[in-house]
Amino acid sequence: MLFTNLKHILTAQEHANILNENENVMVICGRMGPMCIPVYGIAEELEKQYPHVKFYDMEFDNPESHVIRNLPEVRSFMGIPFVIYYKNGKVVHATSSIQTKEQITSILDNVFGK
């Protein structure tokens, strides 16, 4: 269970539905740990500034998160959280481990526009 104020994705099916129904989606796949908590906090803050982007989290240890853990884009990742940016259901960017607010904002602006 992730204790964040973000919307949670619990199943692979839910993940698929969200990608189907939304153009711009960011999913943070992590645990309640030191490298992940700051990223959830930043996303919670940015949610208001990016109404055209849907922000979600998904628990890394939930077996259903294989939809993220098995993406080719995360093959070299060895640090949580895995953050995936989807446009029209396709991965357009992915990061591994903790990121700063500037790094996240710059990716959001780049891939989804301000």
Added chain:
Amino acid sequence: MYLENKNAMDKSTDYDVIVVGAGPAGLTAALYLSRAKVKTLVIDSGIAGGQTILTHEIANYPGIERISGYQLAHIMKKQAESFGTEIKINAEIERIVLDRRIKEIKLKKNENIYTAKAVIFSLGGRSRTIGATKEEYFKGKGISYCATCDGDFFTDKEIVVVGGGNSALEEAVSLTKYASKVTIVHQFDYFQAFPHAIEEAKKNTKINFMLNSRITAFNGDEKIESVDIENIKTKEITPFKTDGVFIFIGYLPNTELVEHALMLNEWKEIIVKSDMSTNVEGVYAAGDCINKKIRQVTTAVADGTVAALSAIEYVMNFKSK
């Protein structure tokens, strides 16, 4: 008329005290300030909690047997807010003016000027990075600063741990649960850790040591494949094959914001007197960013208490000055 003015004041950006940094020191200061009905704003460039959110479990905070750092931070924040503290997170400071009677703070992407009679800096510290080529690029792709977070990605792999203090040696031992081999790379030929931590690491058969050594480069394509290690004595550099590098080489105070405004010591820590006052009138500092030896949650909350009580006295006497 008085009430109207008071309401207008409440909505304004004028505060009695602004606390910069929402770690244990800043949140404790805010709790004391707002409980004393001092109008308080806390500004943090990240999220509330500071380094405690980097801590999986805190077992040495009196009164609470065991708690995750995240939970402790959450309670501290709620407690300060319950007395009226306002907290702005993910807010980056663009400019500070401290040398006037009324202090000013301007945030990035925010037109307001926040003013206060007194300011408390509780800026804490951060992990030191090696600064070698491609360190940022390989973060999460072989480089990690958290063994409990990322250790399981290195199951049956060979890794390097950099550092010679308690964190480095304790984390090296804990990483042997996953890794097949752990090499500790340390710049000196002695360790700065407690004897029991050194002993634990030395008796672990999966741990090897490379002393008088430092990493000068991280190499690889998509993820780390090797590091260049320099022997500090001979200056010889040799490539060393590894699947990952965990870095625990101490902390730096986050005092860049005030380095031209306040007096710092040679380690860039803010110099304070016993009442936590700095060299600038009406400006206080507390927690890991000040000149002191022991950096713990207990010492940070103690400093935050003293800074708040000093700032309250200063604000009370402000008009008569």
